[in-house]
Amino acid sequence: MNQASNEGTGTARGVQRRAVIRGARCVGRWVINVLLVLLFFFPFFWMLSSSLKTLGETMQFPPSLLPADPQWQNFADAWTSIPFAHYLMNSVIVTLAVLGLQLLTVVPAAYAFSQYRFAGQGVLFGITLVTMMVPAQLVFLPLFALFAKWGIINSYWSLILPFATSAFNIFLLRQTFNQMPRELVEAARLDGASELKIIVRLFLPMAKATLATCALLTLIATWNDYFWPLVLTTNDAVRTLPVGVASMRASESGVNYHILMAANVLLTVPIAIIYSFASKHIIKAFAYVGDK
Numbered sequence: 001m002n003q004a005s006n007e008g009t010g011t012a013r014g015v016q017r018r019a020v021i022r023g024a025r026c027v028g029r030w031v032i033n034v035l036l037v038l039l040f041f042f043p044f045f046w047m048l049s050s051s052l053k054t055l056g057e058t059m060q061f062p063p064s065l066l067p068a069d070p071q072w073q074n075f076a077d078a079w080t081s082i083p084f085a086h087y088l089m090n091s092v093i094v095t096l097a098v099l100g101l102q103l104l105t106v107v108p109a110a111y112a113f114s115q116y117r118f119a120g121q122g123v124l125f126g127i128t129l130v131t132m133m134v135p136a137q138l139v140f141l142p143l144f145a146l147f148a149k150w151g152i153i154n155s156y157w158s159l160i161l162p163f164a165t166s167a168f169n170i171f172l173l174r175q176t177f178n179q180m181p182r183e184l185v186e187a188a189r190l191d192g193a194s195e196l197k198i199i200v201r202l203f204l205p206m207a208k209a210t211l212a213t214c215a216l217l218t219l220i221a222t223w224n225d226y227f228w229p230l231v232l233t234t235n236d237a238v239r240t241l242p243v244g245v246a247s248m249r250a251s252e253s254g255v256n257y258h259i260l261m262a263a264n265v266l267l268t269v270p271i272a273i274i275y276s277f278a279s280k281h282i283i284k285a286f287a288y289v290g291d292k
Contacts, residue, residue, distance in 0.1 A: 044268075049067060050257065050258060051074055051258060052070040052071055052262075057258075059257070074258050074259055074262040075265070077259050082247060083236065087244030090156075090240045093156060094160055094222060095219055095222045095223050101164040102218050107173065109128075110169075113128075114174045128167045128170055129167060131167045132167045140227075143162055156238050158233070158238075163218075168217075169218065173211070176206070176210040180202065188202060213278075215278075216274065216278045220275070225240070226242040226243060230246075242267065245264060
């Protein structure tokens with residue numbers, strides 16, 4: 001009787017200990033998640049807070065987290081301190097052009113790698129993936145020389161053509177296309193459907209989440225790109241918003257950090273709005289690709 005009672009007590013203690021450990025792990029994960037959220041959110045909070053301060057508040061020490069009297073006029077000053085509308089229009093033109101070209105080139109490439117078997121397919125796909133590891137600074141000089149020979153330096157084309165396709169988006173779409181049942185594709189071909197019709201009617205509807213992810217990643221990368229618009233242009237004619245905002249740091253009258261932060265907020269808002277609506281597609285697409 002005593003032995004059975006001791007075993008029962010030991011089992012109860014074991015269950016209690018495991019429950020305590022699970023609870024401690026749950027609390028630990030929650031604390032880590034909160035710390036990570038604060039870590040990644042704090043720069044954006046600091047940018048927004050600084051954009052509403054006076055210049056004196058941005059320079060004071062110790063710094064204050066919140067503005068004493070929010071200066072909404074900073075955003076109007078940021079808009080008028082540089083040709084903001086001109087830079088914004090250039091960013092919209094370049095971003096939409098890159099997005100359109102990538103959809104035209106990435107979808108057929110991913111379809112070919114997914115649905116066809118041809119000599120050298122593995123090598124070509126491997127080369128495509130390797131290009132993701134090549135930094136932009138490495139190919140800058142050859143491209144600059146080529147564009148100078150073509151006479152398109154300081155034009156929209158010099159900002160669009162280097163990003164007319166994307167190896168990462170090809171990889172992402174290929175993984176999604178690989179999940180299409182081959183029997184369905186063969187049946188469509190036997191019914192006389194063209195390759196374009198198969199892509200439009202079968203593949204693209206299935207890959208909507210992945211397409212949205214590719215489009216969003218392309219939008220963010222192109223909108224925020226600073227290097228190429230800086231090195232491939234020599235004046236403000238086609239320069240985009242990140243270069244325009246950065247030019248505020250070169251002001252001879254000194255850097256107005258509160259205005260600069262307000263300009264950065266205006267630069268970030270369009271992408272933040274688009275991301276808030278499309279973020280669920282990113283999670284869905286990567287989960288879908290990861291299942292393969």
